[in-house]
Amino acid sequence: MFLRRSVTLAMSLKNYSSEAKNLVAVAVNNQTGVATVTLQRPPVNSLNLELLNELSSALTELEEKKARGIILKSSSDSVFSAGLDIHEFSNTEEGRLKKFWTALQDVWIKLYGHSAPTVACINGHAPAGGCLLALSCEYRVMLKQKTIGLNETKLGIVAPLWFIASMENVIGRRLTELSLTTGKMYTTEEALKIGLIDEIAEDTNDAVSKSENFLKLFQNISPFARSQTKKFIRGNTVQSLVKTREADLKAFIDDITSEKVQKGLKVYMESLKKGK
Numbered sequence: 378m379f380l381r382r383s384v385t386l387a388m389s390l391k392n393y394s395s396e397a398k399n400l401v402a403v404a405v406n407n408q409t410g411v412a413t414v415t416l417q418r419p420p421v422n423s424l425n426l427e428l429l430n431e432l433s434s435a436l437t438e439l440e441e442k443k444a445r446g447i448i449l450k451s452s453s454d455s456v457f458s459a460g461l462d463i464h465e466f467s468n469t470e471e472g473r474l475k476k477f478w479t480a481l482q483d484v485w486i487k488l489y490g491h492s493a494p495t496v497a498c499i500n501g502h503a504p505a506g507g508c509l510l511a512l513s514c515e516y517r518v519m520l521k522q523k524t525i526g527l528n529e530t531k532l533g534i535v536a537p538l539w540f541i542a543s544m545e546n547v548i549g550r551r552l553t554e555l556s557l558t559t560g561k562m563y564t565t566e567e568a569l570k571i572g573l574i575d576e577i578a579e580d581t582n583d584a585v586s587k588s589e590n591f592l593k594l595f596q597n598i599s600p601f602a603r604s605q606t607k608k609f610i611r612g613n614t615v616q617s618l619v620k621t622r623e624a625d626l627k628a629f630i631d632d633i634t635s636e637k638v639q640k641g642l643k644v645y646m647e648s649l650k651k652g653k
């Protein structure tokens with residue numbers, strides 16, 4: 378029985394970050410074992426090193442504690458996540474850049490391959506890295522009148538193979554190629570049509586309730602049988618990054634620190650500010 382009362386367990390009170398901030402909140406419903414993981418880095422939940430580290434620790438803890446389901450959502454009703462924090466790219470100090478990309482790899486490996494069933498409750502826009510987080514989950518419920526997509530080419534950057542695989546495994550190769558090469562951002566309604574999301578919600582409450590309904594499908598399924606099946610289906614995709622992590626990190630550092638990419642990112646950031 379799913380109760381609306383969410384109990385905040387000890388782990389939800391934990392501050393995962395070395396900063397005196399909680400960028401990720403975890404609340405576990407003690408009746409159902411379902412964890413709601415909320416990204417809370419205003420204004421747009423851009424993914425910086427600290428947020429990624431917190432998310433990574435939360436996912437590990439939910440793995441260890443055998444959560445029965447994970448709902449990933451935003452604290453804002455406007456933006457799920459604006460993707461990677463572009464300021465991390467302009468900080469070309471190599472130590473932090475390495476930690477940043479490694480933390481993103483960790484989060485993706487843990488979320489994509491998590492034993493628990495995962496739902497992205499996309500209660501806001503989800504460009505680029507925001508879309509990647511949503512694609513890493515098994516089911517996607519999205520608020521109406523928002524946008525989602527892997528728009529990296531619009532920033533003059535190349536989405537790594539594991540970003541591409543995450544989309545390809547959901548909507549297929551042909552649509553992934555078209556989407557990525559054009560940097561297409563889909564409206565919620567378009568995303569539903571191509572299978573990029575599974576359901577549309579009116580508001581965040583509706584989205585959470587639809588996410589919970591999806592997780593109810595597993596109430597009478599053996600967690601072992603379910604998670605092993607997921608592992609068989611997703612294992613190769615996860616392993617392809619696990620085996621190439623160093624090369625992927627090097628490609629990122631080389632690409633992002635190049636003069637051409639840095640110039641393009643500067644122009645993109647300025648255009649974001651002008652768009653106001």
Ligand SMILES: CCCCC/C=C\CCC/C=C/CC(=O)SCCNC(=O)CCNC(=O)[C@H](O)C(C)(C)COP(=O)(O)OP(=O)(O)OC[C@H]1O[C@@H](n2cnc3c(N)ncnc32)[C@H](O)[C@@H]1OP(=O)(O)O
Binds near residue numbers: 528633653
């Ligand atoms: C060859 C092998 C390949 C090797 C690998 C190479 C490269 C690596 C690839 C790296 C992959 C990167 C993926 C990414 O995630 S890049 C980030 C892409 N994100 C975006 O393009 C989103 C941009 N943002 C928006 O479209 C909008 O902000 C919005 C999310 C739709 C929200 O709109 P709105 O509510 O109107 O808010 P504002 O636009 O006014 O923004 C508020 C505030 O936040 C700043 N901001 C927005 N997005 C980001 C961001 N991603 N990072 C940092 N900051 C961001 C924005 O500038 C505003 O700031 P100010 O208030 O200071 O002006």
